[in-house]
Amino acid sequence: MIAKKIITQEMKLVDFPEEVDEQNGIKLYGEISWENQLAVLSHYLHNNSNSDDYDYKREVTSAIREFLERKKENKNEEITEEYVTKVAEDPIAYDLFADFFNVPFPNPKEPRFTFIDLFAGMGGFRLAMQAQGGKCVFSSEWNKYAQKTYLANFGEMPFGDITKDVTKSYIPKEFDVLCAGFPCQPFSIAGVSKKKSLGRETGFRDKTQGTLFFDVADIISRHRPKAFFLENVKNLMSHDKGNTFKVIKGTLEELRYSLHYLVMDGQTYVPQHRERIMIVGFNRDIFCNEKYLVA
Template sequence: MIIRFFDMFAGIGGFRSGLAAVGGFECIGHCEIDKYANQAYNAIYDVRGKLYFETIDPNELSDLDLICAGFPCQSFSVAGKRLGFADDTRGTLFFEIARIARAKRPAFLLLENVPGLLSHDGGRTLDTIFSALVELGYHLEWCVLNSAHFGVPQQRRRLYIVASLGAECAGRIFPLASGNAENLKELIPGPQGQRVYDPSGVACTQCAGSGGWGGKTGLYFIDMNPNPIITDHARCITARQDSGVSNHRGEHTAVLVEDDAPRAILTPDRETVRQQGRRVKEPDEPMFTITAQDRHGVVHHGRIRKLMPIECWRLQGFTDEQFYKAQVTGLKDGRLYKMAGNAVSVPVISAIGRKIKEINDEYHITERMKNNG
């Protein structure tokens, strides 16, 4: 039985892509207030004959079985001010989900947010969300999942909530079986743009035309001095001068040896920026969580290259074809980066979607909801 879903706060369609990969799901429409994200969405997907809203009128919605929503997380994230419902209108957008759920009574809800939601305001924010859903008759499951365990080399922990009007679903979704992400596999070395990678890993990409630190095609020597100088050669190593390798004097009378394997690096020109307490990862570790505000790159043999927009989209599980469909509409690199940072990871949604479909096929929950009116 086909599960008809509505894509709320759709962004660039991570939920839609994830469910389409499973099969047995049909998108009846979407809502998205950001005009650039909606521009990309309309380019990627066939929206002919589908509903579109900026402000949703339930009376205009056809019957549906599932609401998908990665409701805005900035007000709950540890990276933001954590204002929650009290002082940030983005936080109150959860109640839009509840409003539509009350009016349309879908059999399932699939929600995504940051793990910070679990602890926000001492747990009272999550209690408010769960209480609202329970009052509507939903049974709840939730789990924090890492995208790195679902085939994309990015550390991205997110909270996923599945709500169902059928009691049979409760306790059946989580935990999910997952596999480890494939590491980058270089088959043929060479200059950027000519290297050939195994398709099971992260492929090479065309470079953006942006300027700034690490924004162009070339790789740059890392200099941690306050006024860095880009050069192909290391500084003169002395005992009493900071050569940019560390902040401690007397530690530069040696050779800095780097691993052959590339490492992920976060916002290289801002030493104070950290994710998981680090700016640089160990070789072959997954990338840092892709965010809308940070800059991500790869450091290799003392040089750094900024991640290109298409690579950020790949790190969220989108295809190259989807990226190019969005890019060709005239979207600038900055917006393409932001869209990737705000997106939901496609393979994780596919894994959850498969479980929802299996349970619905077994217990006919959506069909029973329709028969009960």
């Protein structure tokens, strides 16, 4: 009854308040920006409705309060902390955010495993993993347009820059598989040629994207998933006379993961000649004597 009194219509994602500089008419993005609030809320709804994390629930409560304040029928009516807390505990029961779940590619109802989706793009990795029964419990993508497409596809706004500790802090402690198509420009033939022509460094010496692999390795080291699935360009293996891949391979093996890799051509599956290296690793502390054939 209270919900009907305060809210005039069902809340949708488009109603979520953006942080705007009204004087200059521009949107502001930062640690508490619209994208980050929406990422916190959408991940909470999909994965952590029973979470005991106080700070996480406090952020969710804050975001929901903003919704309620903007959508209430009587602008002078007070929305109590008790009401906001009840809504945060079970938003679906109050008919909120239904379109988070009315999406083309929802998580499987009975998942077989969990995974995280780093450098998620528009969700190619996620589609493949969901088709195998996987449930995504965390996603990250820095590009604003890719974020919005991902949101439309899966009802989940990816978190932003994965190099920041505040972003990494939202990764669940435990999950089964890490997926990452970490940026390939520093290793690709086109990227190397372009940067050499500009007199710039490439590979791990690239100070912007080349080092992002180490953020992936850092997350693997902290969370120790059962397995990881990485993707990059074919040139990764030959870059810098093979030294780049040697560092990647050595880093992952030092983390006690067995490594299996293969260059595959996408023309087998799509009408495009697109060669990529697929790197799969298994946690040796769990899979002690495994024998996997990549073919």
